Each structure stands twice: as structure tokens, then as C-alpha cells.
Amino acid sequence: MPTCVIETPIGYAEITGDQNGIDSIKVLDSTKTITENVPSELVDCAMQLKAYFNNEIKQFDLTLNPKGTEFQKSVWKELQNIPYGKTISYLELSKKLGDPKAIRAVASANGKNPLWIIIPCHRVIGSDGSLTGYAGGLSRKQWLLNHESEYKQQSLF
Incomplete structure (x- = not known):
């Protein structure tokens, strides 16, 4: 399965997928070697993620192929x-x-x-209104919500 690693403002992202679509994007806590020659199946995803972090896009246009149960897929949709x-x-x-x-099942599928x-x-x-579980960590969740907010939080210190 083609894989690549890109750097983002909140860590390294490992992307996997093939001609059927992107099936996984994981945030990594450890340092990984950044992929220099991104496989053709993953180029659009890597470019769109970079554009998202650069505030150039707000919506992704990719073929997705996540693996999961029908219930999980309905939640993800x-x-x-x-x-x-x-x-x-x-x-x-x-x-x-x-x-x-089904709140617990929905939360589990979300996770x-x-x-x-x-x-x-x-x-x-x-x-x-509280931040609750996030597989990438609550600090990353907060960063993403701030990134997407029309009201940017300024640091007080």
C-alpha cells in the first residue's frame, strides 16, 4: 500500500491509500522521515493537507476509502x-x-x-462545550479548532 509522510504544524502525518482512495491519515508523535517522492496516488492528499494548513482551502476534494463497519462509516459520513x-x-x-x-457508539466510531x-x-x-477525547491529543484538537475559527485566539503571553 503506498504510504508517505508529510510535516504539518501539529506533527507528522502518515498518509496511506491506493487507486481506490485514501484509507488512512495518522498523526505521529515520533519523528519520521519526510517522503521526498510522494506516490502518485497520494499527491493530491498531501497537497490538499498542506493547502488546509496554509489557509488556502476549507474543504477537501479527495476519494476516500476508510476501513470500518457500516455504522462507523455512517458516522464518518x-x-x-x-x-x-x-x-x-x-x-x-x-x-x-x-x-x-447511541451517543457512546457514535463517540467510539468518532474515535x-x-x-x-x-x-x-x-x-x-x-x-x-468542553473538548473531549481526540485520538491526536487534546492540544492538537484545540489547535485545529483555533485554526478553523474565524475569531483567532491571540496569545496573552
Whole structure:
């Protein structure tokens, strides 16, 4: 499976996919060697991720091929409807999927999202507005939400 590693402002991203689409984007905590010759199947994804971080695009236009159960895929599909710069609670997401009682299952599927940033699981927050679990770490989630906010947070120190 073709793979590449690119550097982003919040860590290294490992992209995998083939002619059927992008199936995984993982944020890495360890240093990896950046791929110099990105496989042709991954060039568009690498370019669009860089454009996202440079504030040049707000939406991705890629063929996706995530591996998961039908339920997980339904959650991931709904996540793609959350607009750039907006957030939704796990409860709201569960309601959109037709079952407010499925909140734990929805949260679990959200946490198993294999397509970091492209499928914007970072836009899901707690009902009280708190940041809750994020596979990439809460500091990355906060960074992404700030990056997408129309109101940029200035550092006080």
C-alpha cells in the first residue's frame, strides 16, 4: 500500500491509500522521515493537507476509502457535513444519525476515524462545550479548532 509522510504544524502525518482512495491519515508523535517522492496516488492528499494548513482551502476534494463497519462509516459520513469552523456535540451528532441513545457508539466510531482532519472528528465536542477525547491529543484538537475559527485566539503571553 503506498504510504508517505508529510510535516504539518501539529506533527507528522502518515498518509496511506491506493487507486481506490485514501484509507488512512495518522498523526505521529515520533519523528519520521519526510517522503521526498510522494506516490502518485497520494499527491493530491498531501497537497490538499498542506493547502488546509496554509489557509488556502476549507474543504477537501479527495476519494476516500476508510476501513470500518457500516455504522462507523455512517458516522464518518455525517462528520463530513460539519462545516469548517463549526462544532457539534456528540449528542447532536447522535440525533443527526437518528438515535440520541447511541451517543457512546457514535463517540467510539468518532474515535476510530482513520482519516484525521479530512473527516473532521475534531469538530465534535462535549454538550457543555468542553473538548473531549481526540485520538491526536487534546492540544492538537484545540489547535485545529483555533485554526478553523474565524475569531483567532491571540496569545496573552
